[in-house]
Amino acid sequence: MTFFSAFIFPPLLGCLLIAPFLQHTRFPQKILFLSAVSFPIGYGACSLLLFFAYLVAPPVATWTTLVAGLGIMIFSVKKLLSSFRPTRLSFWAKSIGPFSLPKFNLLPTVFLITGFLLFVFILIRTLDFYSLTISLNVFGGWDAYYFWALKAKFMFRAPAEWQNLFSPDLFWTHPDYPLLLPGSLAWGWLWLGKEAFLWAPFLAIGFYLSCAFLLIWYLTSTVSAFTGYLGASFFLILGPCFFWAVHFYADVPLSFFIAGATLTAIIALREKEEKLWRVSGLLSGLAAWTKNEGILFILSFSCLLMAILFFEKIKSKRQFSRRLYCFLSGAILPVLAILILKTFLGTTGDYLGSGRTLFDYLTLLFSGWDRVLLLLNAYRKSVTSFTLWRGLWGFFLIAVFYLGFRNGRSRYKWVPVGIFLLVNLGYAVAILTSPYNLEWQIQTAFERLLLHTVPLVLAFSFETLALSPNHQ
Template sequence: MSYLVYLTLVPPIFIGLLLAAWLIIPTKKGNLLLLASLGIPMGFGIISCLLFLWSFIFSPSFPGFWIIEILLIGFLFYINLKNRSEIKYYLPNVKKWSWLDWLLRLSFILVALIGILAFMDYVKTNPHGRYDAWAIWNVRARMIFRGGENWKSVFVPQLFHGDYPMLIPFTIAHSWLMAGTESMRIPPMVAFLFTYSIPGIVTGALLSMGKKQVSWLAGLILLSTPWLIFFGSVQFSDVPLAANILSASVCLCMVFMDRESKLTWAFLAGLFCGLASWTKNEGQLFLLVFIFVVVIGFIFSFEKCERNKRFLYLAIGLLLPVFVLFLFKFTLAPANDVVDTNNLSPALTNLTIFSRYSEVLKTMKPYYSIFGGWYGAIPVFFFLCGLVLLPRLTKENKASVLSIAAILLLQWTGYFFIYVITPHDLQTHINQSYSRLLMHMYPAFILLLFLFLHPIEKEKGIKEFNHNLT
C-alpha cells in the first residue's frame, strides 16, 4: 500500500490536465509542457474546493466523493475527444530543432534531475517538512481526516493561524481519505508536483509567446535556484502560492497577447487568481491587486464590448474558489493574528510612525543579496541576462509587461505595509517570513524579465547572441 497511495493523486491531476487541455488546445497557443504544468495547480485547486464544499454539506468521510471525481473525469475526457484532431499542433517537431534547441532542452532535463535528487535528500532530512508544514498545513489535513462529522469544531482562536485558507490541507486530506490512511508520502509528493510545475509553467508560457530558446533559459534559472527546491521540499505553502500567482500572471499575459482566444485565458486567469486566494492569506492580497490591475489594463486595452466579455469570463473563473474562500472565512475561520479588525488602533498608530518605514526597509535590505541561495547576488545575474538578450518593449508585449510589473510592485507594497502594522517584533517577523514572501513573486518576476527579452532566433538570433557575448 505504501507506494500505491500515490494513485490517490491521479484523479485531481487528471482533472487538471483534461480541463487545461479542453480550454487551451483549441487556442493553438499552448504546448504540452504548459498544459501539463498548469494542470497540476488547477487540478489540486479544484478538487480541494469541491472537497471543502462536500465536507461542509456532509462531512469529509461521508462516502461518495469519488463518484463526483469519476463523473468529472469522464465528462472532461468526452469533451476532449472533440479536440483530438488539434493535438497534432502540440506535438514537437524534433526535425526542426537546432543544436541550441537540443542543448537547452537537455540542460533543462539534467538540471531538473539534479534538483530532484536534492529535493529527495531534503525530504529525507525533513520528512514532515519544517515548522509551518506540520504546525499549520499537515495538522489541518489530519483534522479533516480524523474529524469526521466534528471537523468544523477545531477552528478555534487558539489554533495557530487558524484563518489560513485550506487548499493544501484539503489536497492532502483528499488522498488520505481515498487511501484510508495518513500516508506521509503524500505531503512531500504534493509539494514536489507544485514545485516542478513552476519551471514548466514559465518555460511553456514563454514558448507559447514565441520566445523559443529563451524560454528554456528562464526554466533553467528557476530549476537552479536552491531556495525554490528547498522551500518546496520542506512543504511550505509559499511554493503552491507562487505557482498559482505565476499561473494567473501567465494567463493574464495571454489575454493581452492572444486576442483570438482571449476569453479562455480570461477564465483561466480568474480561476488561478481565485486559487491563489484559497492557498494562503497573502493570496487574498494578490486577489485584490490582480483585480485592480486587470480592471485598469482592460479599460485601456479593449473596447467596451470586448472588455465586458473578458470581465464576465474572469468573474466566472473566480466564482468557485472565491465562494469557497468566503464560505470558510465567514463560517469557520477565527480572527487573523496580524490584523485585529476589532481593534485597529495599534495598526493605525504604526502607520503614523514614519521612522518605522525606514526601519522596515533597512531590515529588508540584506535579503536581496542572499535571496535564492545562490553563491552570488542574483539581481546582478538577471541584469547581465537582460544586457545580453536585448530587452525590448513592443506593441505585442507592452500591456503584459506593464500589468505584471504593476502586480508585483503592488504585491510587494502590500507586504511592506503588513510589516509596518505588524504587532509582532519587526526583526523576528521579517526574519521568519520575508524570504518566503519574495518567493511568492519570484517565478512571476522571472516571467516578467523574459517577457521583453529578445528571442534567440535561428541564425540571425544566434549571431546577435554571440556578438553580444563577445
C-alpha cells in the same frame, strides 16, 4: 492500484478541467501548459471539492469528492468530444512544441538539445538532493507540520468534527488560513486510507516542479524552447525556492498560482481570447485558496486587469464586461470557499477579525521612518544576495530598465512588473501593520514573501532579456 490512482486522479482532473477552455483558442503550446498546470489545479480542485463536501455531508465527504471529480471529468470529456473538429488535429500536433520542427536547422536544434540536456541534468540533481533532504526531515518545517498537516489531521481523523480545526483554542495554528494544502493532504490520506507521511513531500515536489514546467511553457511560447529550458533550470538552482519546497511550506504553491494566473492573463490579452480569462481567474482564485497573501494578490490582480481592460481599445462595453465575467466565473469557487471560511469558520485572524481599528493600523503604518528603513534595508540585503538568488534581481532590474527604454507597453510585457510592485507594496504595508515584532517578521517571513513573485519575475526577465526578434 489505490496508491497509483491517488497520484493520477487529481492531475487528470486538473487536465480535463482546463482542456475545454483551451479548445479552439490560439493558446500557444497547449500540451506544455497542461503538463504544468494539471497537478496544481487538480489538487486545488480536490481540496475545494473536499471542503464543500465537508460543509454539506462530512461522513460521506470522500465519496462525494470522488463522484463530483468523476462527474467533472466525464462532463469535460463530453464537452471536448462534442466540439472536436478533425481539422483542428494539425493545430494540436503543432502545439507539441519543441519537438515539432518544421524544417531542420542545425543551430536551433543544437541549442534545443543543449537546453533540454541541461534541464534534465539539473532536474535529476535536484530530485536527488530533494530525496536526501527529506530523508533528514520527512515531516517538514514548522508551518508544514504544525499548521498544514495539523489541519489535515482534523479533516482525516474525525470528519464529523472537522470544524474543530477552526476552534479559537487553536489560535496559534491560524484558524483563518485557507485550506488548499490541508485539503490536498487530507484528500490523499482519505484516498489511501492512512496518514502516508510521504504524501506531503510528494505534494511539495509536485508544486515545485510545476513552477519549472510553467516557465518552460511560457518561455517556449514567447521566446524559444532553449530559453524555456534555461529559465526552468535557473529556477531549479535558486536556493530559497528549493529550501521552502523541501520544508513543505505553502509559499512555492502560491508562487506557482501567482505566476500561472498572470502569465495566462498576458496570453489572453495578447491573443484576445475570452475563454482564457476563466483559466486565469481559476488560477487567481486558487492563489487566494492557498494562503492569505493570495487574497492580496487576487485583489491587486483584479484591479490591474480592470485598469488594463478599461484603457484597452475595447470595441464595446459588452466586451469589457464579458472578459470580466469570464475572469470572475473562473475564480468564483475558490473565492466562495474563502468567503465561507472567513465569514463563518475561521473568524479570528491577525488582520481580519483581529478587533483592531483603522486608527490602530494607521498608527502602526506611520509610527516612524526607522521601521520603513528597516524594511527597505531587508529588501536591499535580500535582493543583492548572490548566494540566494544567483543574480536574478540583477536580471530583473536590467529587464525593467530595458522595457522602459524600449516602450514596454507593447504586448503587455509590463504586467508582471505591475504585479510585482503591487504585491510587494501590499506586503510592505502588511508587515508594517503586523501585530508581531517587525524584526522577527523580517527574519521569519520576508524571504518567503519575496519568493511569491520569483517565477513571475524570472519569466518576465528571461522573456525581456532574450530580446526575441518577434517581440521587439
